[in-house]
Amino acid sequence: MANILELENLSKYFTTTGGGAFSRRKGVVKAVDGVNLTVAEGETVGLVGESGCGKTTVGRTVIKLYEPTAGKIIFEGEDITKYSRSKMKPLRSKMQMIFQDPFASLNPRKTVGSIIQSAFDIHDVKPVGGSEKEIGNLLERVGLNPEHINRFPHEFSGGQRQRIGIARALALKPKLIVADEPVSALDVSIQAQVVNLLDDLQEELKLSYLFIAHDLSVVQHISDRVVVMYLGKVMEEATTQDLFTNPRHPYTKALLSAVPIPDPIIERKRERIILKGDLPSPMNPPSGCVFNTRCWKATDICRTTAPQVLQISPKHSLACHFPE
Amino acid sequence: MKPFLEVKDLSVAFPTPDGLVKAADGISFELNQGETLAIVGESGSGKSVTNLAIMGLHNRAKTQISGSVNINLPDRSIDVISSTEDEVRKLRGSAISMIFQDPMSSLHPYYSVGDQISEAWRIYNKGSKSDGIKRATEMIDLVGIPDAAKRVREFPHQFSGGMRQRVMIAMALVNNPKLIIADEPTTALDVTVQSQIIQLLRDMQKEFNMAILLVTHDLGVVAEVADRVCVMYAGKIVEQAKVDEIYYRPAQPYTVGLLQSIPRVDQLQGKRLNAIQGQPPSLINLPKGCSFAERCEFKKHVAGNLCTEVAPALEEKADQHFARCHLSAAQIQDLAMAAK
Amino acid sequence: MLKYISRRLSYTFLVLTLISLVVFLIFALLPADPAALTCGKSCNPQVIEANRRRLGLDVSVWQQWWRFIVGLFQGRTYGEAEALIECPAPAFGYSFNRHECVTKIIAGAFPITLSLALGAFVMWLTIGVTLGVLAARFKGKFVDRASTVFVLIGTSLPTFISGILILLFVVIKFNLVNPLELGDWANPFTDPIGWLKAFFFPCLTLALAYAASYTRFTRSNVLETSSEDYIRTARAKGLSEKVVLRKHTLRAALAPIVTIAGLDFAALLGGAIITEGIYNLAGLGRLSIRAVLVDYDLPIILATTLFAATFVVVMNLIVDILYALIDPRVRVG
Secondary structure (H helix, E strand, C coil), rough: CCEEEEEEEEEEEEEEECCCCCCCCCEEEEEEEEEEEEEEEEEEEEEECCCCCCCHHHHHHCCCCCCEEEEEEEEEECCCCCHHHHHHHHHCCEEEEECCCCCCCCCCCCCCCHHHHHHHHHHHHCCCCCHHHHHHHHHHHHHHHHHHHCCCCCHCCCCHHHHHHHHHHHHHCCCEEEECCCCCCCHHHHHHHHHHHHHHHHHHCCEEEEECCCCHHHHHHHHEEEEECCCCCCEEEEEEHHHHHHHCCCCHHHHHCCCCCCCHHHHHHCCCCCCCEEEECCCCCCCCCCCCCHHHHHHHCHHHHHCCEEECCCEEEEEEECCC | CCCEEEEEEEEEEECCCCEEEEEEEEEEECCCCCCCEEEECCCCCCCCHHHHHHHCCCCCCCCCEEEEEEECCCCCCECCCCCCCCHHHEEEEEEEECCCCCCCHHCCCCHHHHHHHHHHHHHCCCCCCHHHHHHHHHHHHCCCCHHHHHHCCCCCCHCCCCHHHHHHHHHHHHHCCCCEEEEECCCCHHHHHHHHHHHHHHHHHHHCEEEEEEEEEHHHHHHHCCEEEEEEEEEEEEEEEHHHHHHHHCCCHHHHHHHHHHCCCCCCCCCCCCCHHHHCCCCCCCCCCCHHHHHCCCCCHCCCCHHHHHHCCCEEECEEEEEEECCCCCHHHHHHHHHH | CCHHHHHHHHHHHHHHHHHHHHHHHHHHHCCCCCHHHHCCCCCHHHHHHHHHHHHHCCCCCHHHHHHHHHHHHHEEEECCCHCHHHHHHCCCCEECCEEEHHHHHHHHHHHHHHHHHHHHHHHHHHHHHHHHHHHCCCCCCCCHHHHHHHHHHHHHHCHHHHHHHHHHHHHCCCCCCHHHHHCCCCCCCCHHHHHHHHHHHHHHHHHHHHHHHHHHHHHHHHHHHHCCCCHHHHHHHHCCHHHHHHHHHHHHHHHHHHHHHHHHHHHHCCCHHHHHHHHHCCHHHHHHHHHHHCCCHHHHHHHHHHHHHHHHHHHHHHHHHHHHHHCHHHHCC
């Protein structure tokens, strides 16, 4: 199976000017620092982590909303890292994004139909049978009533708006969808509906997903493989099965241990790993292994040297000096 | 001993140009000290409205509130609904405290953390400003913020999300309240921070024998901390029982649906989630009969149009286990098994 | 905090220097020849040249600018051998038109403008903020609706109309001030009544327009702040409505008003042209208008421009510092 997306040592740094014209105290936020990631065709890769880990930045850099600082982005075998906007344009229809906030990501002044229509207009696509029919089809496919094509976003609920966002992303028949926290802002019972929809669409349209989320339960359900990030770096990468049953990185273990399970008896018996301290600021990441300040196993080498990536099995790798 | 909090038949409605929004209808429950009651619901279920009503924080002019909310203190009992604003105000921050969801926007950006905690303390305690700061420093230390003496002078934006929530907890605990109402206290936090905060709340509860009323939509958190659970839907309590009962022997289709629709980290499910179809009803035009009927998978097992015609009452289906459904608990459990 | 202030101070100096340069350049690039304009009827090229030398216009723009800057600190001598005039520091220039050091002229006009600006400032803040807070507190009730009417009238009436209306139908009609004495300067410390007589109505005129927009601004700020989460927290702590309003809501709502009020005040210090005209006050506004439209007195125009600009820049600094004192989030770096 070919890889639809490959990220090689991808880095995205943001410079902050801490100071004015006279004091050039520039800070650098290493939002993404040397990330390696692949998404195969038809696969769903879950990208998880907490605030400041860089997962959203990865998502946006992949579709080139941000220009990468270093590293490579290879899409369908093509190195698009340095592509200008005009060169990216024809590729944009093949990679689409779904956003987190269904209330903010739809233009409130446009009807649903015209929101999706603009996707066609920008890429000069004239669907067979007319765009209105195609839009109707899209709405139906995401579980909405095609007769609502002329309604405005505020007339829909959160879950429905997210479906509209999905319809818009599907309009140009993409190959890769980067979903940035697509269900976090939704109610629990609606989350399940949208997750199911994404699952169905993937099967039907042979889509690949880069699924960015902080909710491990959802990621576990939908992903084939999972990548765990912390402060801009990849901590561990494995198949879903492996990661959740056999996590080898202390951070992954702590993360999993922190996720509450809706089962009182299990919860009462559980051994919790409670991490001490706070997430360090991405402006000032710890030296050596970025996780060392909160890791219960940290020793001197962790504080001085960043760990190399260990390949434990063909699909399971991690960056740690003392794997579990 | 009487329960600390007795809510009887609480109803909250808002008149709007489009009609009367019945945000909460006939809510009844009790809470004892040292106990944790979780109110679970999604948006529009009425859980936050109920919370605010307990603290008397609704705008009395614009809200129709009925029923009673009895706070049973050692020396007297106060009904929040029928008392004056002044009487209720004396409860806030002293007998009952509240923690909110978003600690960044819930703390005043212009005052230092110490000032805000000190203010909360000085409402009910005679003391100078420096006494207040001393007390604030103690509290900040108690909730596990390192370097308390220095941090007490800092401002909310200088703290991280988890630390801010600790500050809120410190502020809520400063007058040794008997009840803490926590409104989605961990929703805005990272999961590793969430577990720290939950641990903190439990430690505080043990130390001060407080009652905790936890409002959330996160069924994982509920399983972790709750003794009893109320499930709310469309403004009504649809199920109420001890925590184990709710999770292992749910007696209401909505509860069953919720539990089956959430993915779990410890269960690798390859198949689809059992999602509840449809959406919650509008609170202005509540349907006749059961509010959950149009989304209910088990409706077909009820004879005739009972579900859509007659709204079921909250009945005791098993020992201390109440549910609002025309089907019996046993029937629901069988159907739930089959649906899995 | 100190770092913040010193950084802003250095910016201020830089900006002021730049402004002086820009103003100079503008005047240098003007098509009119100032030397020729000082001449009058009996003009011939020699006189113009002599005047050019006297005015110090025979050197390059940069040198003129430099001499000006030096003059600000050391004082400056104008004119030539027989008719040397010394203007003490700060020397803004010399008006050949009026035969006086510009600094002296400005010093005479400034107290009037200051009185006007300060008086109006106090008035519009008091009226505007009070009315705005009341309108927000009693939203929908009579006070609020009355304030809306007030806002509408205040923002619609330009000062030249409201000023004249007040002058005619209040001051003159009720003979509150002798029309012949309108605009007479009185020292507020030695003759408060006289000062009030001279300035009450001009300040009121000026204040009305500002008060209206401040009412609206305050009202919307207070309403917006009232719905913030931290206000809900303050109530949940057990604070009474009064304390919540005073300590929490107002402090947050009024912070932006500090900024805007400061800047509005600064702009007025350059002169309120229309109001001064209507009430016959010899302030900086009238001075600069006269200098531009009637006399084409360049030194005065130059000086008043710089003077006004300085106030705005300095006030910007003060306002920024004040804001940092109020809102700790601004103090970063």
